[in-house]
Amino acid sequence: MNETPLTPEMDNYVVATIKDWHFNEFKRVCPNFAGNWTLFCDNQQLNLKQLRQLNPKYIFFPHWSWLVPEEILDEFTCVCFHMTDVPYGRGGSPLQNLISRGHETTKLTALKMTTQLDAGAVYLKAPLSLHGSAQEIFERSATLTFEMINSIITIQPIPIEQTGQVTTFSRRTPEQSKIQGNETLTELYDLIRMMDADSYPKAFLQHGDFTLTFEKAKLAKSEISEKHIINANVIINSSKKIQ
Numbered sequence: 001m002n003e004t005p006l007t008p009e010m011d012n013y014v015v016a017t018i019k020d021w022h023f024n025e026f027k028r029v030c031p032n033f034a035g036n037w038t039l040f041c042d043n044q045q046l047n048l049k050q051l052r053q054l055n056p057k058y059i060f061f062p063h064w065s066w067l068v069p070e071e072i073l074d075e076f077t078c079v080c081f082h083m084t085d086v087p088y089g090r091g092g093s094p095l096q097n098l099i100s101r102g103h104e105t106t107k108l109t110a111l112k113m114t115t116q117l118d119a120g121a122v123y124l125k126a127p128l129s130l131h132g133s134a135q136e137i138f139e140r141s142a143t144l145t146f147e148m149i150n151s152i153i154t155i156q157p158i159p160i161e162q163t164g165q166v167t168t169f170s171r172r173t174p175e176q177s178k179i180q181g182n183e184t185l186t187e188l189y190d191l192i193r194m195m196d197a198d199s200y201p202k203a204f205l206q207h208g209d210f211t212l213t214f215e216k217a218k219l220a221k222s223e224i225s226e227k228h229i230i231n232a233n234v235i236i237n238s239s240k241k242i243q
Helices: 021-030 048-053 072-077 093-101 132-153 185-194
Strands: 012-017 035-041 058-063 078-080 090-093 105-112 121-131 167-169 202-205 209-221 228-238
Touching: 012 021, 012 048, 021 035, 035 167, 048 072, 058 093, 058 132, 078 132, 090 093, 093 121, 093 132, 121 132, 185 209, 185 228
Parallel strands: 012 035, 012 058, 058 078, 090 167
Antiparallel strands: 078 105, 105 121, 202 209, 209 228
């Protein structure tokens, strides 16, 4: 837990996340925000005893891998961030599902957490570009997330219930990162870049005892033709035991 000494007359806030891009942004901007700020990066820290001591006005969840207990949702105002224009795209792996469907932009949505995944009322939405690698997109979204956090604590918007047709995404499996060999150039480029982020399973190709993983993909014009090609870094791992 990262905690600064509390100032009694100021509101308390908690940010719970597990991603480096959010850690970095928390350290960069939260010292300049109003109030007392505490960072949780482990599920064991998120318990009623700890939260009651802090009594946060909001608990923000930029990226969290565990279900938040209902007792916490009932007692505290919990706000999560989802990379779709909900109710479109509720569910898992939003960035990858959006890119694989051809989206070039999306909305980052701040919504009230409920027991139903991504179904809560909306505080704010902001446009987000889906260009570049997953790492670049996540880093952009982290900056935007904390801008939205600052807006929420400043203007304290009343969340508005979602309306419209619900579309739900399924969480991707590591096997879906496998290159099949029948992708178009754009599909291959998108597959590589949308998995290219820290802690995500890179796009890969199986060749005998070797696994080739791909990162840092760029679309470029061929030097010998007008056709586009993909440049990417390749990492090779072998399943063979070294004799």
